Amino acid sequence: MITATDPTVTDQEIARHLTSAEVSNRSVAQKLGVSWGRVDEVRQRLQLPTYRRGRRVPERSWEEAVRNRIKTVAGGHAEWTGSRHPLGTPLLSWQGRAETAYRAVFRLHYGRVPVGNIKHVPDCDVEHCVAGEHLEDRVMRDARRAGGAR
Ligand SMILES: [Zn+2]
Structure with a gap:
């Protein structure tokens, strides 16, 4: 059976990569070889803010x-x-x-x-x-x- 999720990658590893709203689920999923849904699930469980593209307005201080x-x-x-x-x-x-x-x-x-x-x-x-x-x-x-x- 083929599964989209690599079971050897732990939620903690996913969490370590989800450091802020500037990190997309997709980039983490690709880096770790897990599904987008799995990353999103971890993000929601940790109540991390949703990724917002283009949010990077530079803050001066x-x-x-x-x-x-x-x-x-x-x-x-x-x-x-x-x-x-x-x-x-x-x-x-x-x-x-x-x-x-x-x-x-x-x-x-x-x-x-x-x-x-x-x-x-x-x-x-x-x-x-x-x-x-x-x-x-x-x-x-x-x-x-x-x-x-x-
Ligand atoms: Zn208070």
């Missing part, structure tokens, strides 16, 4: 790139429309560099480089929220805890 990928949603939370790590972490891929969207949003929002890990503030219960005011680094966490203990 990383600030602009961040703003273009943030979509504010109800409750003051924000959704990341850019690429994601296979585990769901929002990623900013811009000019060949990638970092977590949390770090980029934090820098944009607070105007400084975050210290330690970035986590969501206790009031934010939305997974992968990228609202600047819902992110805090170690400095802010320590200050909040010190304030609460007073």
Whole structure:
């Protein structure tokens, strides 16, 4: 029986190639020798944005790139429309560099480089929220805890 899908290629391998909306399903399918449908299935399961041809309008700054990928949603939370790590972490891929969207949003929002890990503030219960005011680094966490203990 002939099958269009190479069973030796894992979903994880497909996911590794699907790094952003600028990567087409077809190019990944051809590279890995799997069907277009299989790639599309992985893309949807990972909730990666659909490939949009001609989307590449050059962004002049990383600030602009961040703003273009943030979509504010109800409750003051924000959704990341850019690429994601296979585990769901929002990623900013811009000019060949990638970092977590949390770090980029934090820098944009607070105007400084975050210290330690970035986590969501206790009031934010939305997974992968990228609202600047819902992110805090170690400095802010320590200050909040010190304030609460007073
Ligand atoms: Zn939030």
